[in-house]
Amino acid sequence: MGWRSKKYKDNDENSNYKTSFQEQIQEFAPKNYQEIESIANAMILQKPIKVNLTTTVENDRRRIIDFLCGISYVIGFVVDKTDIHIYEFKNELS
8 A cells, every 4th residue: 555554544523624724824944955755745644735945055945845736746736935935835635
């Protein structure tokens, strides 16, 4: 079944809790590439996130976006660029 086991699948009694939980967008502002582990972990847990790269080292911006876009593709997230160096990653169903 892959890396997700059946215990993480939605069921009817937890669906309302998951919907209200996912609506809260977590915001991240990494300074460099080494700080993206917590961002990736939030995405893997299907939490919508907003990433502000305005204070990020210029050379790391592209690496961070490339990495997060790869994760988004695998887990079915969509990416929206909301402003210069600000991106939002969320589930396609949201």
